[in-house]
Amino acid sequence: MSQYKIIFTGPVGAGKTTAINAISDVPPIKTDAAASDMTKNRKASTTVAMDYGVMNLAGGEKIHLYGTPGQERFDFMWDILTNGGIGLILLLDNTRADPFQDMRFFLDAFGKFIDDTSVAIGVTQMDLSSTPSIEDYHAQLQGFGLKPPVFSVDAREKNDVSLLVQALLYSLDPGLAG
Amino acid sequence: MSKSNKTPFRIALHGMDSRTYKTMEMYLKGPCRGAAVVVEDAEASIDMIDADHPKARDILDARKAAAPGRPIILLSLQNLQLDNTYFIKKPVNVQQIMAVLDKIKAVAEARKAAAERTKIAQAPAKIPDEPKPPMDDKPKKMAMDVYVNKAKAPKTGDAAEHHKASKHHSAMQLNEGGFTAFLGTLSDIDFDDEVQLLTACYDPRQYFLGYVMSAYKTANLQSRVLQLCSIWKPLTIFPESQEVWIDADDKQTRAFAGMPLGKGSVGKMILTAVDSTTAIQRAEDKFQDMGAFVWKLAIWTSKGRFPIGLDIQGPVYLERWPNFTRLVITPDALRIAALLVQAPRTPLEVAGLLHVKPQYVFVFISACQTIGILKQSERQADAVIAVEPTKKPKNEGLLSKILNKLRGA
Numbered sequence: 001m002s003q004y005k006i007i008f009t010g011p012v013g014a015g016k017t018t019a020i021n022a023i024s025d026v027p028p029i030k031t032d033a034a035a036s037d038m039t040k041n042r043k044a045s046t047t048v049a050m051d052y053g054v055m056n057l058a059g060g061e062k063i064h065l066y067g068t069p070g071q072e073r074f075d076f077m078w079d080i081l082t083n084g085g086i087g088l089i090l091l092l093d094n095t096r097a098d099p100f101q102d103m104r105f106f107l108d109a110f111g112k113f114i115d116d117t118s119v120a121i122g123v124t125q126m127d128l129s130s131t132p133s134i135e136d137y138h139a140q141l142q143g144f145g146l147k148p149p150v151f152s153v154d155a156r157e158k159n160d161v162s163l164l165v166q167a168l169l170y171s172l173d174p175g176l177a178g
Numbered sequence: 179m180s181k182s183n184k185t186p187f188r189i190a191l192h193g194m195d196s197r198t199y200k201t202m203e204m205y206l207k208g209p210c211r212g213a214a215v216v217v218e219d220a221e222a223s224i225d226m227i228d229a230d231h232p233k234a235r236d237i238l239d240a241r242k243a244a245a246p247g248r249p250i251i252l253l254s255l256q257n258l259q260l261d262n263t264y265f266i267k268k269p270v271n272v273q274q275i276m277a278v279l280d281k282i283k284a285v286a287e288a289r290k291a292a293a294e295r296t297k298i299a300q301a302p303a304k305i306p307d308e309p310k311p312p313m314d315d316k317p318k319k320m321a322m323d324v325y326v327n328k329a330k331a332p333k334t335g336d337a338a339e340h341h342k343a344s345k346h347h348s349a350m351q352l353n354e355g356g357f358t359a360f361l362g363t364l365s366d367i368d369f370d371d372e373v374q375l376l377t378a379c380y381d382p383r384q385y386f387l388g389y390v391m392s393a394y395k396t397a398n399l400q401s402r403v404l405q406l407c408s409i410w411k412p413l414t415i416f417p418e419s420q421e422v423w424i425d426a427d428d429k430q431t432r433a434f435a436g437m438p439l440g441k442g443s444v445g446k447m448i449l450t451a452v453d454s455t456t457a458i459q460r461a462e463d464k465f466q467d468m469g470a471f472v473w474k475l476a477i478w479t480s481k482g483r484f485p486i487g488l489d490i491q492g493p494v495y496l497e498r499w500p501n502f503t504r505l506v507i508t509p510d511a512l513r514i515a516a517l518l519v520q521a522p523r524t525p526l527e528v529a530g531l532l533h534v535k536p537q538y539v540f541v542f543i544s545a546c547q548t549i550g551i552l553k554q555s556e557r558q559a560d561a562v563i564a565v566e567p568t569k570k571p572k573n574e575g576l577l578s579k580i581l582n583k584l585r586g587a
Contacts (some may be wrong), residue, residue: 004573005578023584048474050573055580055583056583057576057580057582057583058579058582058583059579061576061579062577063580063583070335077259084236086573086576086577086580096248096254099246100246107324110389116493131246131247131262132246133262134501135498136242136246136262138497138498139239139242140243147498147499147519148499149499149502149515150498150501151499151501151502151504152501152503152504153503159503160503162584162585163502163507163512164503164504165562165580165584166512166581166584166585167499167502167512167515167516169580169581170218170512170513170515171516171519172518172577173574173577174513174514174516174531174532175516175521175531175532176513176574176577176578176581177578
């Protein structure tokens with residue numbers, strides 16, 4: 001049986017682990033460790049390998065949900081992770097110093113994968129920092145020639161994460177019948 | 179700004195030649211009594227741009243990208259209204275500069291207080307020092323016939339509104355399953371028949387929606403808190419935080435939104451400036467995001483009809499996706515959005531391609547038009563050249579299964 005994946009990526013603390021947890025049918029396997037580098041300024045522990053969750057579908061098929069480690073020093077894993085991926089969920093933390101720079105970095109890093117599939121962007125922590133706005137993100141994305149879904153997301157809310165993934169799927173094919 | 183303020187603002191100047199640069203530097207130091215100092219870009223907390231510079235737009239975009247969230251002051255001979263900027267009309271005078279600096283200070287304090295309050299999730303935040311009202315707040319020409327009661331001009335600025343955290347609760351009260359009951363009014367219409375077609379459209383100006391949109395524009399133009407009074411419940415608009423306050427639940431709002439307003443009702447529409455200090459002292463759970471509110475209002479006004487003025491025989495497209503996690507979602511909205519983001523299509527074409535009811539398309543485009551993201555294609559080619567059908571992914575069946583899973587089917 002084929003291995004289908006949805007990849008969750010984004011900077012440290014953007015909510016990748018939490019988002020996978022929100023829609024996974026099994027408790028996600030976490031590979032967190034105590035943060036020991038710059039990451040510790042933002043959170044006590046961080047994902048050092050990857051997060052993994054599963055959605056069980058009708059007919060016995062499974063969708064694997066992979067969260068990339070946030071630190072750039074693990075970017076060698078990203079190519080391996082995206083192999084066979086259906087699409088990319090990019091989560092961005094709006095309280096970081098320059099979320100646009102984060103967005104540019106990840107869109108560049110996953111550029112080929114996005115070209116082959118699609119991307120949906122979730123902006124987290126907007127309750128703590130309302131700027132940049134969702135409109136600002138869309139304006140930035142014009143430079144990439146992309147018009148992806150960009151939603152404000154609370155990664156703890158299943159509905160928010162679910163809508164983001166649904167938008168990713170409809171970006172691939174608006175004609176999909178649910 | 180208070181003269182006792184000991185810490186001057188640090189301003190970086192952009193789009194100015196060396197002479198203007200020096201003049202502004204001395205102006206801030208002298209006539210403005212050191213309220214601000216000119217510094218290098220990296221040290222600045224505010225950007226000031228000469229908007230009449232030939233490359234002002236590029237400079238503005240570059241500054242927004244380089245320092246998101248940093249306040250930007252635009253100087254121009256023309257009246258400018260650009261999102262997330264402060265405007266000073268040339269010739270610049272001390273009062274204008276001080277008024278804008280006051281506003282920036284009040285906003286910064288309010289944001290800081292709101293962030294702290296959110297973090298500790300405790301008692302209501304302290305109201306910040308009342309900023310002075312902006313000096314240049316002459317009422318602008320209104321888009322529609324809504325009366326502004328100047329006699330009740332605010333005694334203070336409206337910066338206190340920034341204290342509130344955005345409320346998005348109401349956007350999530352309904353889902354698409356709840357719409358079928360009132361979106362089914364257009365069945366069996368022949369859309370090729372112009373007479374029948376008229377029954378499928380509505381004029382927003384004849385409903386509460388039209389007056390709310392007009393009041394919203396006026397509040398934004400004047401940068402002040404306004405209250406729209408009607409035969410129903412008063413609606414207060416907070417332009418700085420892009421929020422509204424109304425003491426009504428969704429069911430009540432939906433009922434009123436769908437009622438055409440007669441001449442008697444229109445005469446009772448009054449737009450009044452409100453003292454922001456008293457305006458803020460309201461039940462917090464009744465604040466709503468402005469965009470989410472007008473989106474809902476458009477849905478409940480449309481009831482599956484399309485807004486008059488929109489050519490439903492012409493292609494339309496979406497400039498961007500709506501922020502669906504904070505909006506009421508109408509039937510098949512995500513699919514329609516995905517299609518209209520890709521390329522311009524006529525509303526009836528969308529209905530045909532996705533095999534959905536036309537009223538689902540109409541209600542969606544009504545809401546999108548209200549928040550300004552739907553455009554009618556003006557290129558003749560869009561109407562003449564057939565859009566390529568979307569490519570079917572290889573794993574279509576699998577994607578449908580994922581959708582069913584996510585939607586709890």
